[in-house]
Amino acid sequence: MFGTEGISKAFGGAKALSNVSFQVSPGDIHCLAGENGSGKSTLIKIMSGVETPDKGTIILGDERLTSLTPRDAVAKGVQVIFQDFSLIPNLTVAENIALSTAVLEKKKLINPSKNREIAARALELIGVDLDLDATVRSIPVSSKQLVAIARAMTQGVKLLFMDEATTALTRKEIDHLFGVVRNLRDQGVATVFVSHKLDEVQEIAESITILRNGEVTAEGPIENFDRKAIAEAMTGQEVSEVRLTPELPGDAPTVLEVEALSSTGRFKNVSFSVKAGEILGITGLLGSGRSEIAEALFGMAPIESGTVTVNGRAVKLSGPRDAVEAGIGYVPQDRLSQGLFLNQSIRKNVMASAIERFLGRGGFVKGKDISETVSNWISDLKIKTDNPENAATSLSGGNQQRVVLAKWLAMSPSVLILNGPTVGVDIGSKKEILEIIRDKALEGMAVVIVSDDIPEIVQIAHRVVVVHQGKLGAELSEADISESRLYEELAA
Amino acid sequence: MSYITPLEKRKGLKLWGSPNEIFLIVAIVVLSLIIGLNNSVFFSIATPFDLLRSSLIEILFALGLLIVLISGGIDISFPIIGIFAGYTTVVVMLGLGLDTYSLWIPLVLAAIIGAALGTINALLIAGFGLPTLIATLGTAGMFRGFLLSYIGSVYIANIPLGLDQFSTADLLSVETGQGTLARLHVLVIPILILAIAIAWLLRRTMFGRTVFALGGSEESARRMGMNVRWTKARIYMLVGAISGVAGILYVSLQRKADPYDLYGTELEIIAAVVLGGASIMGGYGTVTGTILGVLLINLIKDNLILLGIPGSWQRAAIGLMLLIGVVGQAISDKRRAKQATVIEEDAS
Numbered sequence: 001m002f003g004t005e006g007i008s009k010a011f012g013g014a015k016a017l018s019n020v021s022f023q024v025s026p027g028d029i030h031c032l033a034g035e036n037g038s039g040k041s042t043l044i045k046i047m048s049g050v051e052t053p054d055k056g057t058i059i060l061g062d063e064r065l066t067s068l069t070p071r072d073a074v075a076k077g078v079q080v081i082f083q084d085f086s087l088i089p090n091l092t093v094a095e096n097i098a099l100s101t102a103v104l105e106k107k108k109l110i111n112p113s114k115n116r117e118i119a120a121r122a123l124e125l126i127g128v129d130l131d132l133d134a135t136v137r138s139i140p141v142s143s144k145q146l147v148a149i150a151r152a153m154t155q156g157v158k159l160l161f162m163d164e165a166t167t168a169l170t171r172k173e174i175d176h177l178f179g180v181v182r183n184l185r186d187q188g189v190a191t192v193f194v195s196h197k198l199d200e201v202q203e204i205a206e207s208i209t210i211l212r213n214g215e216v217t218a219e220g221p222i223e224n225f226d227r228k229a230i231a232e233a234m235t236g237q238e239v240s241e242v243r244l245t246p247e248l249p250g251d252a253p254t255v256l257e258v259e260a261l262s263s264t265g266r267f268k269n270v271s272f273s274v275k276a277g278e279i280l281g282i283t284g285l286l287g288s289g290r291s292e293i294a295e296a297l298f299g300m301a302p303i304e305s306g307t308v309t310v311n312g313r314a315v316k317l318s319g320p321r322d323a324v325e326a327g328i329g330y331v332p333q334d335r336l337s338q339g340l341f342l343n344q345s346i347r348k349n350v351m352a353s354a355i356e357r358f359l360g361r362g363g364f365v366k367g368k369d370i371s372e373t374v375s376n377w378i379s380d381l382k383i384k385t386d387n388p389e390n391a392a393t394s395l396s397g398g399n400q401q402r403v404v405l406a407k408w409l410a411m412s413p414s415v416l417i418l419n420g421p422t423v424g425v426d427i428g429s430k431k432e433i434l435e436i437i438r439d440k441a442l443e444g445m446a447v448v449i450v451s452d453d454i455p456e457i458v459q460i461a462h463r464v465v466v467v468h469q470g471k472l473g474a475e476l477s478e479a480d481i482s483e484s485r486l487y488e489e490l491a492a
Numbered sequence: 493m494s495y496i497t498p499l500e501k502r503k504g505l506k507l508w509g510s511p512n513e514i515f516l517i518v519a520i521v522v523l524s525l526i527i528g529l530n531n532s533v534f535f536s537i538a539t540p541f542d543l544l545r546s547s548l549i550e551i552l553f554a555l556g557l558l559i560v561l562i563s564g565g566i567d568i569s570f571p572i573i574g575i576f577a578g579y580t581t582v583v584v585m586l587g588l589g590l591d592t593y594s595l596w597i598p599l600v601l602a603a604i605i606g607a608a609l610g611t612i613n614a615l616l617i618a619g620f621g622l623p624t625l626i627a628t629l630g631t632a633g634m635f636r637g638f639l640l641s642y643i644g645s646v647y648i649a650n651i652p653l654g655l656d657q658f659s660t661a662d663l664l665s666v667e668t669g670q671g672t673l674a675r676l677h678v679l680v681i682p683i684l685i686l687a688i689a690i691a692w693l694l695r696r697t698m699f700g701r702t703v704f705a706l707g708g709s710e711e712s713a714r715r716m717g718m719n720v721r722w723t724k725a726r727i728y729m730l731v732g733a734i735s736g737v738a739g740i741l742y743v744s745l746q747r748k749a750d751p752y753d754l755y756g757t758e759l760e761i762i763a764a765v766v767l768g769g770a771s772i773m774g775g776y777g778t779v780t781g782t783i784l785g786v787l788l789i790n791l792i793k794d795n796l797i798l799l800g801i802p803g804s805w806q807r808a809a810i811g812l813m814l815l816i817g818v819v820g821q822a823i824s825d826k827r828r829a830k831q832a833t834v835i836e837e838d839a840s
Contacts, residue, residue, distance in 0.1 A: 071717075074717075082715075084712075085712075086709075086711070086712040086715040086716070087709070087712055088704075088705045088708040088709050088712050088713060088716070089708050089709060089775070090704060090707065090708035090775035090776060091701070091704060091705060091708060095701065099701060099705070099716060099718075100716050100717060102698060103698070103716060103717040103718055104717060107698055108697060108698055108699075109696060109697055109698065110695070110696050110697060110698060110700070110701055111696075112696075
């Protein structure tokens with residue numbers, strides 16, 4: 001048996017966990033669910049020895065402990081697979097799997113054939129075949145994750161934490177991963193899946209513990225929960241998954257018109273149009289070209305042929321600047337590297353793309369106007385911060401995404417393209433972000449949402465197009481949009 | 493029970509080096525042909541022997557720097573550490589009346605002085621976590637100032653006997669057509685052995701793999717349980733020791749100890765290591781590539797005049813080589829990134 005009993009932990013004055021108990025048995029797949037900031041990460045850190053609890057007991061097999069060092073945790077079979085996998089990109093698959101063992105045994109010399117042997121055995125244990133000599137940076141994300149799992153196997157894992165393991169994976173890869181996890185279960189490993197993707201939680205977990213604000217709000221076998229119940233336990237409020245889609249006026253003018261857009265190796269002959277106030281969903285598997293289409297519309301990927309028309313004017317998109325001038329805004333998927341100046345203040349981030357509208361005589365910035373606008377956006381989008389001068393890094397994922405949104409909304413674009421707008425955002429924020437998008441559409445903005453989050457697309461889009469290998473496949477109109485239909489189209 | 497099909501397996505033995513090493517060899521051969529066709533004096537056994545002699549010390553410095561670059565750092569204090577150790581060793585030996593034929597005394601002494609200076613870098617970088625460029629820029633200035641003000645600023649022509657004699661220790665000498673002797677210095681052998689030892693250190697020891705891991709992802713290395721700080725400290729101490737040895741050997745080959753020497757040579761050594769394929773971002777680099785890089789730089793440096801290019805262009809040419817090396821890396825990085833996405837698309 002593994003788990004905790006009555007664990008409490010506070011940082012400074014802030015309570016991170018209070019009286020948290022959960023249990024997972026060998027051969028069990030348990031889910032730890034909760035929004036960002038609910039205490040999931042603190043719990044993982046306590047179980048892996050990184051943080052010491054203020055109160056309570058850690059249960060590892062027969063042992064009941066009040067504190068734990070990282071080294072002890074590893075020795076007792078606790079392994080964590082972090083979201084970034086903690087791999088070393090320039091070393092080979094074999095080394096990434098086997099070096100931990102060598103480090104633990106305090107080896108001075110490296111034996112490459114022994115490394116390969118250890119790695120091959122670990123990969124066999126999880127039923128996976130990978131090229132041992134490939135460098136990790138040359139393999140796909142899904143394989144990187146398998147390397148991280150294989151490495152955990154070499155450490156004699158008994159309790160495996162997987163932190164948001166499916167974020168970067170396609171549906172097919174998730175199926176592979178779940179196969180691997182079930183295989184581990186059959187070998188008696190206790191697995192704790194940390195996630196906030198509800199459909200995946202229901203698919204893989206056998207039991208669940210739900211945290212909110214550092215407290216357990218619900219627990220039990222997964223059969224006792226439906227999606228709504230999990231979501232409510234996570235958010236503490238009733239979450240409705242009704243469609244948010246606003247009515248579309250019949251006489252809305254077409255704002256964005258894309259015709260026969262092609263770019264070799266990315267997408268081919270892509271045509272669609274979006275009316276004012278309309279929300280178009282574009283979905284497809286990872287690598288299908290969905291992201292590339294979004295990037296091309298913002299001038300970040302080359303367009304070789306085809307035309308883009310905004311408000312009746314043909315625009316040439318050779319860089320983001322052209323797109324901004326044409327009235328196109330873009331919320332990127334990877335907000336950390338593309339959407340935000342992380343170390344700059346919230347205020348500067350919000351104003352970044354609209355700054356030219358706040359230039360006074362002589363090119364000086366009108367500070368007062370900016371402050372007013374920024375505080376309007378902060379209250380409008382409910383960005384949780386006590387000071388707009390704080391760096392963007394000080395915000396949680398959901399709030400960072402709102403800052404990115406505010407940045408683009410501040411320039412009032414006629415077309416807003418959102419690429420995975422709620423990736424890594426918790427349920428509560430997600431709902432609010434989708435509502436903001438809906439409200440902007442109601443005001444007449446044409447919106448394109450590119451996402452592989454099917455429930456999200458179903459909730460918000462008027463129309464959905466599915467991308468397959470760079471080409472547009474089925475187009476579903478309002479009446480046909482449903483989760484099952486979209487999953488079918490994706491698999492086609 | 494295979495969930496993921498293997499990526500394209502590597503087939504056969506690796507007969508060739510990396511594309512970069514092949515490129516360097518081709519560049520050296522082509523350049524030699526061009527120089528030789530312009531000036532037939534070039535085609536003589538003396539040319540490779542001279543090239544090796546002028547490259548030996550730089551190869552030593554370059555191998556030390558290679559370790560730093562792979563770990564994701566940079567060191568610009570190493571030439572100063574070299575001349576500091578070399579000059580101080582001579583001053584100490586002469587001061588103590590140790591004007592002996594022994595080679596071991598100066599070598600060991602210089603290595604110790606170099607390692608001690610390297611320890612200061614190690615303290616700043618591993619201990620206080622300073623960025624490597626700033627830390628070594630600062631120590632380079634400090635070491636040079638200390639050397640010139642406290643140890644000596646005069647040129648010493650009478651170096652200890654052993655060092656003096658070693659400068660003419662030839663492995664073999666061949667009579668050339670013009671009646672002069674082409675000499676191959678005996679130092680070729682120990683440096684070759686040292687190069688092999690460093691290659692082994694990087695490939696086959698936990699220290700070496702940790703150096704690579706640091707250059708790949710320091711955070712991941714830490715999470716794998718590797719001792720990041722201690723490895724960093726050892727890197728800068730080791731590089732200090734290697735630089736100290738290189739410094740005293742430089743003094744020996746020059747048959748003089750001049751505290752103003754070696755200053756500014758970091759440019760061409762960094763250029764050589766980068767041309768040799770070591771990534772300026774860390775994580776990649778080979779001993780073979782580094783040696784080829786030094787040879788190419790020296791070939792260009794020594795023969796610009798034969799090509800009718802004024803010697804004053806030397807430094808510009810070396811700066812250009814450094815930029816070519818970095819641009820080459822950026823291009824191949826981009827290509828590699830592209831390959832990775834292609835594989836990803838195939839997998840999904």
